[in-house]
Amino acid sequence: MRKKRINGRGAKHRIPHQYIINFKPGITKEEQEKVIKQFGGKVSRRFGKGLDLFVPVQIDDANVEKLLEHEAVEDIDQDVIAEAPAVSEGVNWGCLTASVGNFWDAGYTGKGVRVAIIDTGVSPHVDLPNILGGYNVEAGTSDYTDVSPSVDGHGTMSAGVIGARKNGKGIMGVAYEADLYSICCYYPGTGGDQQSYTTVSLTTAALQYALDMNPRPNVVLCNVQLPSGSTALKNAVNNLINAGIPILAAAGNFAATEADVRYPGYYDNVLSIGASQTYTTSPYIRRASYSQYGPHLDITSYTAQTATSKGGGYSHYSGTSCATPFATGVMALLKQAYPSLTVTQLYNKLLSSTIPINYGMDNEYGLGLINLPISILPTPPTYPLISSTTVETFQTPNFKFDLKGDWEIGMDGSRNILSSGAVLYPGNAVQTLKFRTPSNMVGTLEFDVRVVSASSLYGLGVYVNGELTTLYRSTSSNYGKVSIPIQGGKSYRFDLECDSGSTTTSAEVRISNLSLNLQEVQLITETFESSNQTIPFTGDWVRTTTSPQAGSYCYRSGVITHNQTSKTSFKVTAPSGGTLEFWYRTDSEKNYDKLTVKADSTTIVNGESGTGGTWTKVTHTLPIGTTEIEFSYVKDGSNSNGTDAVYIDQVTVSGMNISVSAGSGGGSGTPGESINNPIILTGTSASGSFQAGGAVFYKFTAPSTGSFTFTTDSTTDLKMDLLNIDGTKVLDTDDDSGGNRQPKITYNLISGTVYYVKVYAYSNSVAASFTLLVTPPAAGNLPGMVYVSTQSKTSSSATLNLTSTGATSFNVYRSTTSSGSYSLVASGVQTPYTNSGLSSSTAYYYKAEGVNSYGVGPLSAYNLVITESAGSPPGAASISVASTTTSSATLNLSATGATSFNLYRSTSATGTYSLIASSVSTPYTNTGLSSGTTYYYKTEGKNIYGTGNMSTYVAATTDLEGSPPDTPTLTVGSATSNSLTLTYSGTGATSYDIYRDNALIASERTSTTYTDTGLNSSTLYKYHVVAKNAYGTTQSPSKYGGTTKPSGNPPDTPTLTVDSATSNSLTLTYSATGATSYDIYRDNTLIVSERTSTTYTDTGLNSSTLYKYHVVAKNAYGTVQSPSKYGGTKKPSGNPPNTLMKILYRGGTDA
CATH class of the missing domain: 3.30.70.80 (Peptidase S8 propeptide/proteinase inhibitor I9)
Incomplete structure (x- = not known):
């Protein structure tokens, strides 16, 4: 326990x-x-x-x-x-550094996104008209005014960083059109204390309030730095995340004393935000010294911003609690751009676009600095294309560039300038320049810049394809030239910024002589698709078809053994500098067999290794002059993993007047000891020798088409392999067919094709010398013309009859037009031949040539085949659970027209589904599962015409391993007049449900006793209990129990008087000692009950009528009836009708 x-x-x-x-x-x-x-x-x-x-x-x-x-x-x-963290100085720069302008330009401003700000509250401000409501959880009121005793106000500044309006006043927040809600969870210090404070419970309450908001927020800022968490706090966090609401929290400002981040940022499902700030020395952006970091830090944002203050003005705002509202604003932009993404997907979108930073300490920046490159926009913008040298003189406002902002043209002495104008804190002046370049153009962007006063700060952010690549900072009052290299095929954005650190002394920045100097570049690319290389690589690497990055071929390192090196190289001459790009991947023993790439002495790739590597692109700037590019694979591990090789592909050099030449080559070994350094075999014989465990490789180009025989002459027992053009496939192998323990291979070769012959010993422990003998085809007649006809066809294949005099096999060619280019689709095949993998209802043209030991015959005329039309793939699939066990799930699969099914599985409904079975029938049983676990399945139907649409998911939960509780015992005892006490137990039970008269009265009871109260006295009740655990339930036998008669005495016999008669009513008077109420009966019928008064007037009676009454006196212990009493109503008052009087008079009777 x-x-x-x-x-x-x-x-x-x-x-x-x-x-x-x-x-x-x-x-x-x-x-x-x-x-x-x-x-x-x-x-x-x-x-x-x-x-x-x-x-x-x-x-x-x-x-x-x-x-x-x-x-x-x-x-x-x-x-x-x-406590609410302290606030210190800073400047407004984060939006530029994080490329927020990319989202603004695309129309994403936070509009329609609801952001809940958990902080010290928000006070009214002209820049914050978008505070739509809030709550103070500490006071329990709707007054969310900033409670911070400081003049700036912590929560008010947070609101400004997130969403200060774009209104021409003060500052502009990251998501300046977002809807903001304030949730105050702090209370002010007392006695002159200028801090405000919160607690775990107040923070928990604030998170819960955010969840209960209607409508709910889309993003939550929890600007709290708790030294520890709690179960309630974590549950409150989980509830918001499960509702699809991302949470961002500050890492904390106590890096000097704490080794990880604070709560709730410490939780894995909360984004923990660190702080970075600018410095006057490189690197210009670094972690703020106080910002906490550690394994739970997710990302680093930007502090030292200018923010709205609660007094109605503006203040410098710093700390991780400034960086976190900035990140919250960024999250609001992402939420607007991607409204349907889950919390995890939004987190990944933000984390995947960071600027990676590592200045030496692990976990110092999380995954890097916040960044919003254009690549993560739903629709990236297109910048204006500039394809020639462009100069801007600033003589008129009709700029030759796409210059946007609030700077103005002017004069500085004799210079035409673009000036920021006079700037006072908190304002700043920003000018943006955007353009893109053609792929064949490179050059430089240049301009002169100076600052005008001591309070001025000039900043320039350079963004390539929307990612910050360079940050310039300057306070120099003299003009200095800025020169930025420009690459071809890129989008550039330049943000020029003037900031002031003073509210009294204005700042100004001026630039002049802006020019973009472009020149056309040459582009030389080696794809390895042809054996005639564009770039003349030298060394022992070879072309291969093994998993190229693009096309059909790439370049592979040579076959080497332990402590050997395989090299290839080329030289590039770049009179004005240039660019090298290439792709590489490794498939070798991790940490031992490594790829290193150098440009002269500069290392570009440093010892990469490992199996199954993905292709990685490398870009390297080439210096002016001639540089040798060397690719080196060193095998310094005795084991072999993967294909025991490294690969390169798509090698490109670019630059003005660039050229390439052969490198110095390299590689280990003498000719013949590897396939990459073979002995060139010409004629009909060649000698060779090898050491124990070695081999000799020969490269042979077939001089004609026909049957060639290879054998050896040696005293040693030898073996032989015939390999294909790049040595990756064994075409034939032999041991003793040549007699005297010598190998012999006879194989039909194609004229002009390269083959490799490998000779090695039957036993690895011996060395050998030998002579390799080659016997060419015998002279004879070539096959005659082939006749091609169609035997049969389907929607995806064609079967051909091939007939030729003297042919022993056939080569088949195919084209999509009768007069087009025919490509070889099969060689050395027999008749009939089936060509599969074709498209339905498509015309294909075939030609063939016969082959025998004397060569290849003439090419046939074409034969047209039109494949059959295809049927339909299966309809949409459905899936259901047939049964489960503790380790398996059996599923019913269905789809109209399906002949088999593919089955996919995930561990969550919205997670990634992986293929677990293909081409299976229904029902299908998935085994090897964990007990008590929910799995999610999808399926798709298959037939010869394709694959149908995927089904929706079905959830299958495997059975738990274990037993339900034993049948519980039950005792009913300890009766009172209104309660019964039950005692029960069941071995293995974790809880109990209790039933009275088959109705549930208590559930999930962990105690083994229960007192049932509020019962009627002297009443019999039937009970049973259900014992429960994770594996099932068990019901007890029913037991009966009766309540006791109440203690005490019923009332005395009541007295009853009937009087005060009228023509339609009678008044009753009654009483009884001990009675609490009375029931009244007329002629044995109840006419009123539970009377507490001792008199009652019975109305609506008939006149001149006799009635019988009795009363029943009542209390908690019983009832007593009075003796019956009679009472009569009176005769009605008044005179009878006139007509009656006349009748009596006529009768002679005195009325």
Whole structure:
């Protein structure tokens, strides 16, 4: 059993007597408060729906240990305090460095995105009209005014960094059209303390409030730096993430004393944000010294921004709690651009576009600096194309470049300039230059720049394809030339910025003589598709068809053994410098057999190794002059992994007037000892020798087509292999067919084709000398003309009959037009021949030539084959679960027209689905699964016409391993007049459900006793319990129990008087000692019940009528009936009708 604990009890920042209680599931709010009160505690607040098991309380420290032992308590977290981090100086620069302008230019400004700001609150500000509401969780009110005692206001500045409006005033936030909501979770310090504070419980409540908002936020900033977390805090985080809402939190400002980030940024599903700032020395952007880092830091943002302050002005804002609102604004832009992405996908989108930074410390920057390159936009913008040298004199505002911003033309002495104008803090002036270049043009962008006053700061960010590549900073008052190299086929953005550090002294930056100097470049590319190389590589590398980066061929290192080197090289001459680009991959023993690439003495690729490597592109700037490019593969490990080789492909050099020439070559060994350094075999014989374990390789170009025989003459038992054009395939092999333990291979070769012959010993332990003998084909007649006809065809194949006099095999060629180029599709085949993999309803043209030992015959006339039309692939698939066991799931697969199925599996509904079975039938059983685990499956149907649409997923949960509880025992006893106590137990049970008269009255009970209250007295009830665990449930036999008769006496016999009669009513008076109420009966029929008054007037009666009454006196212990009493109503008052009087008078009767 897990031991209970009080988390954070020894924390440095603990709050005495303040804890968060984590109750077990099933404990109601009333039960929670009863337990807390039992130990002298008091509930501080409630978190709300979803966190109802977590209760912040105030309780004496001495009693909390006793509370922990209560059966209803899971564990307890010590509440801790955190102060709002301090604010220091800085300048506004982050938006430029992070390429935020790429998103602004594309129309992404945060519009429609709701951002919840958990901080010290937000005060009114002209730049923040977009605060749409909020809440103060500490005060429990809707007043979200900034509670920070400082003049700047922590939360107000955070709001400005995220979303200060673009309104021509002050500053502009990252997501300046986002909708902002303020959730204040801080309270101010007292007694002149200029800090504000929060706690774990207040932060938890703020996160829960964000979840309960309607509508919910799209992004949450949790600008809190807690020294420790809690179970409730983590659950609150998880609830938001599960609702699809990303959370960003500050890493913390205590790097000097803490080795990792603070909470809640420490949690894996919260983005932890570090801070970087600018420096006056290179590297210009580095981690702020206070910014915490460690294994849980995700990404580094930008601090030292200018922000809105709560007094209505602007202030410098720094710290990780400034960098985090900046990152939050960036997340809002991503959410607007990609509204349907999940939290994980949004995180990955941000993390995958960072600027990688590593200045020597692990985990210092997370995955790098925040960046928004154009490559992650849904639709990247297109910049204006400039294809020739362009000069801007700044004489008129009609610029030759795409220059946008608030700078203006002017004069500086005799210079025409572009000036930022006078800038005072917090304003800044930005000018942007954008263009792209053709792929065949390179050059430089140049201009002169100076700052005008001591308070001025000039900045230039250079973005290539939307990624920051260079950052210039200067405060020089003299003109200096800036020269930036320009590559071909790139998009460039230049952000020129003037900032002021003063509210009284203006800043100004001026530039002049702006020019883009372009020249056309030459492009030389080697694709290795032809044996006639464009770039003259020398050395022992060879062309190969093994997994090229593009096309059909690439270049592979030579076959070498331990402590040998395979090299290839070429030279490039670049009079004005240039660019080298190439792709490489390794497939060798990790950390031992390595690829190194050098440009003269400069290392471009440094000892890369490993199997199954992916292709990697390398770009290197070439210096002016001649440079030798050397590719070297060193095998210094005795083991072999993968193909034991390295590969290069798509080698390109570019530059003005560039040229290439042969390199110095290289590689280990003498001719013949490797396939990359073979003996050239001409004529009919050649000698050779090798050491023990070695071999000799010969390169042979067939002088004619026909059957060639290779054999050896030696006293040693030898073997022989015949290899294809690049040595990757053994065409034939032999041991003793030549007699006297000599090999002999006879094989039909094609004229002009290169083959390799490998000779080696039958035993690896011997050396040998030998003579290789070659016998060419005998003279004779070539095959005659081939007649080609169609035997049969399908929608994807054609079967051909091939007939020729004297042919022993055939070469088959194919084209898509009768007069087009025919390509070889098969050689050395027999008749009939089937060509498969064709498209349906398509015309194909075939020609063939016969082959025999004397050569190749003439090419035939063409034969036309039109493939059959295709049927339809299967319809959309469906999938269902037939059954499960603890280690397998059996699935029913269905799709109209399917003959088989492909099956895919994932561990989550929206995760990546991997193929686990192909071409299977239904039902299909997936075995080897883990018990009690949910797997998600999709399928697609297959037939000869293709693959149908994928099904939706189905979830299959494997059975748990284990047994349900034993049948529980049940005893009903301890009866009172309104309660019964049940005692029950079942071996293996973890909880119990309790039923009264087959109705559930209590569930998930972990206690083995239960008192059923509120029952009727003297009543029999039937009970049963259900014992439960993770593997099932078991029901007990039913048991009966009866409540007792209530203690006490019923009322005395009541008295009853019937009087006060009228013509339509009677008044009753009654009483009985001990009665609490009365029921009244007329003629034995109940007319009123539960009367507490001792009189009752019965109305609506008939006149002159006699009625019988009795009353029943009642209390909790019984009822007593009175004797019956009679009462009669009176005769009605008044005179009878006139007509009646006349009738009586006529009768002679005196009325």
